[in-house]
Amino acid sequence: MPEQPGKQAESQGRIGVYICHCGGNISDHVDVKRVAEEVAALPGVAVARTNMFMCSDPGQALIQEDIRQGRIDRVVVASCAPSLHELTFRGAIRRAGLNPYLYEHANIREQVSWVHHGEPATRKAAVLIAAAAAKARRLAPLEPIRVEARRAALVIGGGVAGLRAARDLARSGLRVDLVERSPFLGGQAARLDRLAPTGESAAALVQRLAGEVLEDPAITVHSCAEVTGVEGYVGNFRATVTRRPPEPGRNGDRFPAAGTKPGAFVPFAGVLAAPPPAEAAETVVEAGVIVLATGFRPYVPREGEFGYGRHPGVITLPELIRFMAEHPQPDGVLRVGGREIRRAALIHCVGSRQIPGIHEPDADGNLNEHCSRTCCSAALQAACLIRERYPATRVLEYYRDIRTYGRGQEALYERAGRDGVVFFRYEADAPPEVTPAGGDPPLRVRVRDTLTFGEEVEAEVDLVVLAVGMVPGDIGGLVELLKLPVGADRFLQEVHPKLRPVEVAATGILLAGTCQAPMDVSETCAAAQAASVKAAALLHRGYVELDPFVAAVDPARCTGSGACVEACPVEGAVTLEEVEEADGRTVRRAVVNPALCTGCGVCVAACPSRAIDVCGWTLEQYEAMVDAIAAA
Incomplete structure (x- = not known):
């Protein structure tokens, strides 16, 4: 089993706090200089500095120089979201010779300057940094969890x-x-x-x-x-x-x-x-x-959707692609199901970009609100192929938006236009209506065309092709x-x-x-x-090597109740094992597999004897942060 990270201890009071302007993202709304002055007076803070971009090389150098000079033994960076630059600052700290886990982050961009302005922003930034500094005092060096790995x-x-x-x-x-x-x-x-x-x-x-x-x-x-x-x-x-x-x-x-x-x-x-x-x-x-x-799976239209399943002249684009590949027609006339196709309609966004209240959900109540992205190019390529191989077949394309986003794909749209493909644009709440025409051609497509300022356009066609989207x-x-x-x-x-x-x-x-x-x-x-x-x-x-933010058990407090095992959402992350005490007694104690533990903290809340903590996020650290916020 991988080795567990070590215990934590309180700093001797040499915390460095570094506040980022974020190029104005923060400093335009937070009085960064005033916050730095207030933070400098906090218990344990030895250095409080500001920089235009803390994540830049000069910003990182500020931190590294203070570490090398022995001015600080803990680091707090107040900047943007930790998901963006937490690893950046941990790396800078490690290169300066300090344990990278002696670091705490305060998010004063997304949580402050992007949602508050003026005095409230400045006040909140100071409070969040005070909480981060209080936690930093109680951080201790941790080591990554090393797990042997099969190649x-x-x-x-x-x-x-x-x-x-x-x-x-x-x-x-x-x-x-x-x-x-x-x-x-x-x-x-x-x-x-x-x-x-x-x-x-x-x-x-x-x-x-x-x-x-x-x-x-x-x-x-x-x-x-x-x-x-x-x-x-x-x-x-x-x-x-x-x-x-x-x-x-x-x-x-x-x-x-x-x-x-x-x-x-x-x-x-x-x-x-x-x-x-x-x-x-x-x-x-x-x-x-x-x-x-x-x-993925191609979307399968429900019965009756644009006439699918009720009329043989309505098929999906994958069905058309396969048909044309398996049934080449050297005389240059497209025939599907024995019928000559003089006019074909391609309808976009079938099974994609569905809107609640407008489109009908599937049997499980799901709507495909996403754009399937590839359908437009696939439909345009099919249209171009039809016009190239079967020039007597006219092609009508009914679309909500043309999304030919990749390299070379916009050329398909331009080529389709040059090849005589006719485009109609419809709104989501007014899709094309496909109905039997009662004659030859057998189908009628009616749409309110926004390209002609809402004019209602009707066309009789021999084939309707549905450009279906992707579903999981x-x-x-x-x-x-x-x-x-x-x-x-x-x-x-x-x-x-x-x-x-x-x-x-x-x-x-x-x-x-x-x-x-x-x-x-x-x-x-x-x-x-x-x-x-x-x-x-x-x-x-x-x-x-895994981050050490996992649960750790204090054997002296553990009573073997098993509450942590029952509460843990990850099977095998916490188990009860029999261990022999110094006096020869055999007792049950909780044991954490740090490679499986996600650090969620559920076991901490479940333990009746407070024998479990999450390394890097202990109850003591949380309490210190809450006390700092309450005192602000």
Whole structure:
């Protein structure tokens, strides 16, 4: 079990307080000079300084010089949110020779200057800094928790993100187990024909990535498999992988056709990884990190939505893409379902950007309020392809907003306009109405076009194509198993979109690709690369260092009541163990596994004898902060 951090002690009274102007973000509303003068009189404060940008090199140098000169033995920085620069200041303190955990942060930007002005802002800033200084007096040196780490990774998901992550991890020297629940590798990308905006073959990309993965001796692929159990922590995960024969219709599985050899690409299915198993079997996989690349599902319109499911002339964009790829028509006439398509309508934002009170939620009460981001480019590319291959077919596009945000994608919009695609813009509360026309063409699309100042426009068409969005994959079991954070959009949620974009709160579990948010293929590959680089950086030394802000037990106070074990939300983080006392008696005492502990503090509140504290955030430190605030 990893070693626990040490106890804490009170400072002898040499605290350095450093107040940031934040380029005016703070100083325009807080009288920084006056706050510094007040703080200098606080008990234990030896130095109080200000700087335009404390996070800059000159700002960090102020702190380092005071440490090297022996003026201070604790540091308080009052600036922006700690999530932005806490690591910056800890690093500066460590380089100056002081323990980096003898540091406390006061947020006087988001919590003060951005919400208060004038005297109230100045007063509140002084109070928050006083509380931080009171806590700093009671900080003690802590050491990172060192956890031995296996140089191996478990990648869950065999789409483009999983394949790219597995390949990059193997190339960095790690052993990789890749788990894919279908018989095929390639995920949703294998169900495409061409990638927007380059026109690159999706099949060629999938074949290349899957081939590299299957040929790499450092990668073991488990197809027709799911992760059914996980225990352990960063550096030491143990996962149970269960392989089952594929069941047609389950998770979109399908049996490979007879004679299909492993490594072969099956159009709109993917690369067959291995022969499907004849019966269920379990394997235990050991890994230092887990990379989630579980992907997404295309939105399935409910019956009757824009006529879907009620009229054969209404299909989804993925269905059209597959149809055109599998049924090339050399005479230059587009036919779908035996009908010549003289005019086709593409409707954007189906299953995306839904608004409460306007759109109907699904059976579980969910609305897809997010933008799926890739649909506009996919619809425009399909329109351009139709106009190129079948020039006799006219294309009408009905959109709320055109969002061609990536490199080269705006050119698709311009090209569509040049190719004669006609655009109509509609408002969210007045979507196009699709009704039977009762003749030939069989469908009628009516819309109030905001491009012509609200004029009602009606067109008879032979085909309606719904540009459906992305919705989160069906991974409820994994979410529960790994206690994964899920956002309001039901995609997996990272710790911070800029500072920790592929990490979740549980250290050692990383995100790759569209399990996190809608992305195109290039973004998916970039996210997979980021996850693999983060994983390799975690494991390359053979051990992992974790922050020591975890629960610690005072054995002299512990009575073995077990209240902490019952309250702890993380299985295995706190356990009761039998220990032998000095007098020979065997008693039960709480023991914390610091690698599993998240430092939430629930056990502290539950302990009837106050035998547990969270290192770096003890009850004594909280009390000191409250006393400082009350005295202000």
